[in-house]
Amino acid sequence: MKPKLNDVAKLAGVSATTVSRVINNHGYLSQKTKDKVFEAMRELHYQPNNMARSLQGKKTRLIGVIFSDISHPFFGELVSRIEKLLFAQNYKVILCNSADDPQKEREYLQMLMANQVDGIIAGAHNLGIEEYQQYGLPIISFDRYLSDNVPIVSSDNQQGGRLATQALHQAGAQKIAIFTGKNHAGSPTNGRREGYEAYLKTAQLTPHFHEIPFEWSPALKMMTIKKILVANDYDGVFCSDDLTALLTINVAKQLQLSVPDDLKVVGYDGTALIRNYHPDLTTIEQPLADISELLVSLLLQRIADAECDLEPMYQLPVKLVKGITA
Amino acid sequence: MKPKLNDVAKLAGVSATTVSRVINNHGYLSQKTKDKVFEAMRELHYQPNNMARSLQGKKTRLIGVIFSDISHPFFGELVSRIEKLLFAQNYKVILCNSADDPQKEREYLQMLMANQVDGIIAGAHNLGIEEYQQYGLPIISFDRYLSDNVPIVSSDNQQGGRLATQALHQAGAQKIAIFTGKNHAGSPTNGRREGYEAYLKTAQLTPHFHEIPFEWSPALKMMTIKKILVANDYDGVFCSDDLTALLTINVAKQLQLSVPDDLKVVGYDGTALIRNYHPDLTTIEQPLADISELLVSLLLQRIADAECDLEPMYQLPVKLVKGITA
Numbered sequence: 001m002k003p004k005l006n007d008v009a010k011l012a013g014v015s016a017t018t019v020s021r022v023i024n025n026h027g028y029l030s031q032k033t034k035d036k037v038f039e040a041m042r043e044l045h046y047q048p049n050n051m052a053r054s055l056q057g058k059k060t061r062l063i064g065v066i067f068s069d070i071s072h073p074f075f076g077e078l079v080s081r082i083e084k085l086l087f088a089q090n091y092k093v094i095l096c097n098s099a100d101d102p103q104k105e106r107e108y109l110q111m112l113m114a115n116q117v118d119g120i121i122a123g124a125h126n127l128g129i130e131e132y133q134q135y136g137l138p139i140i141s142f143d144r145y146l147s148d149n150v151p152i153v154s155s156d157n158q159q160g161g162r163l164a165t166q167a168l169h170q171a172g173a174q175k176i177a178i179f180t181g182k183n184h185a186g187s188p189t190n191g192r193r194e195g196y197e198a199y200l201k202t203a204q205l206t207p208h209f210h211e212i213p214f215e216w217s218p219a220l221k222m223m224t225i226k227k228i229l230v231a232n233d234y235d236g237v238f239c240s241d242d243l244t245a246l247l248t249i250n251v252a253k254q255l256q257l258s259v260p261d262d263l264k265v266v267g268y269d270g271t272a273l274i275r276n277y278h279p280d281l282t283t284i285e286q287p288l289a290d291i292s293e294l295l296v297s298l299l300l301q302r303i304a305d306a307e308c309d310l311e312p313m314y315q316l317p318v319k320l321v322k323g324i325t326a
Numbered sequence: 327m328k329p330k331l332n333d334v335a336k337l338a339g340v341s342a343t344t345v346s347r348v349i350n351n352h353g354y355l356s357q358k359t360k361d362k363v364f365e366a367m368r369e370l371h372y373q374p375n376n377m378a379r380s381l382q383g384k385k386t387r388l389i390g391v392i393f394s395d396i397s398h399p400f401f402g403e404l405v406s407r408i409e410k411l412l413f414a415q416n417y418k419v420i421l422c423n424s425a426d427d428p429q430k431e432r433e434y435l436q437m438l439m440a441n442q443v444d445g446i447i448a449g450a451h452n453l454g455i456e457e458y459q460q461y462g463l464p465i466i467s468f469d470r471y472l473s474d475n476v477p478i479v480s481s482d483n484q485q486g487g488r489l490a491t492q493a494l495h496q497a498g499a500q501k502i503a504i505f506t507g508k509n510h511a512g513s514p515t516n517g518r519r520e521g522y523e524a525y526l527k528t529a530q531l532t533p534h535f536h537e538i539p540f541e542w543s544p545a546l547k548m549m550t551i552k553k554i555l556v557a558n559d560y561d562g563v564f565c566s567d568d569l570t571a572l573l574t575i576n577v578a579k580q581l582q583l584s585v586p587d588d589l590k591v592v593g594y595d596g597t598a599l600i601r602n603y604h605p606d607l608t609t610i611e612q613p614l615a616d617i618s619e620l621l622v623s624l625l626l627q628r629i630a631d632a633e634c635d636l637e638p639m640y641q642l643p644v645k646l647v648k649g650i651t652a
Contacts (some may be wrong), residue, residue: 076402
């Protein structure tokens, strides 16, 4: 049986009026009360009736856009594109840099439940997946699994991993390492890693995995990369993002390793910033224009019709951009 | 005499009810009607009574943040910092990338007039200054003059221009050019240009100005830089932003000019991205942490008290970050 407003009130230990005020964001409510109510809504999988919602005509024309940090060039370009596309459709973007802050990400989900935004595009990964298990809510995910009911848009990370490794191999590298983030469940870099491994297997070469966590500072990353390059005689490195590739090239220079003669390097992402200002870097380009258009279009479909039939996963092709580093 | 709601209605050729609905963003209104009403409000310098506003208790806890494009690393880092500071104060950010779109910038000012946001932080420059001549509205500007009633936060661009030119000169350069944006009224690069000129005058050297418009594509910028470097025998270039400095270094490489031996280069901005991934670049660092804290603190003061006494201009110190390019 579908849970009712009264069930939420009972579980949260508040009155039905309070639940209604939380849902409609009406009047003053303490954060503690709001948290209790949202917690109960989550637990019961309660959702405000969509029909009632649209009958109220309470469209805010606001979209929550949650990414780890727009000061990272990849997210900066992606969010910039998303904002422009949504603006053209008469929506405005509420920006959330959620890096290292699950409570922040949670608060945006609560805004969605409270009808303060009409939908969410999420590319963050602090929250446990269970928090996204509200169905029917208009959420589209970039590049990671959040829940069965949240469609994922991503680029073909496996193919990207294969193409990158192939580029290194065809340029002559034989001992090829991968520098990548932590092996989180649902993380996009897993696919890149799998593509790397698959290509090496076909080529009968040994994989060499090194974790460089995304959230580390650049200085710590460089120290680690230096240790790795000194301790091994790699002649090729696939970095699962372009910024790590730039650090690797800087470290190689410090170690007087010539790129690409002694060490070949391939990055990943291929933002406009990298292609324009680092044309030397060989990288895998994610189709940022297509990704942002698809994210926006799917979200608007789901806002217009909460029951509309979307695929669970949309995977867009990537391509190799040849520089001189491999 | 202060203009009244009826005066706005009369000038706009609509009913007083319509004006009220525009101001309170209530019910369906065509864009044409809204434009007419806002136009009349602007012309008459009409503003909704602030007291009435706060009595309505209509705080949205939303702040409009308008910069040309967050895919530019400087604006990406600045907006990321602003968003984090505002979130900590229980405000959320509505993001506007206004590049090349005065209508977009205008629409955010209308949101402010219509009480849909509580305040605006603006670093864009599409609109004529007259559009910002509403007084009393909580707006803080980054780095450019908008109106007498809008405080400006900026870094010391003149001092930055002097420091950059001095660094080139002390590194041995004698024929020092500046690559900078167009000479817009109120643009921050004017100060950098003035500092450059002032230093050269003291050193009894001749200035060489070259305009590389900010909005040009990187490819066009590179073509232009190549022509300039081929046609002149500069041994030093001060670029008024770091990305142009990176392009200049790339062009020098193509022309087989050694940096810094044949050509010394100094940039401007010194974002975390540049300092972490291009530690070689000598640049002028703007204090982004202090800038964002001041922007947010001044805005919150003005939201709390529309009449509060703020300085017209807050100028923060810059510093030289020494790499190896000069």
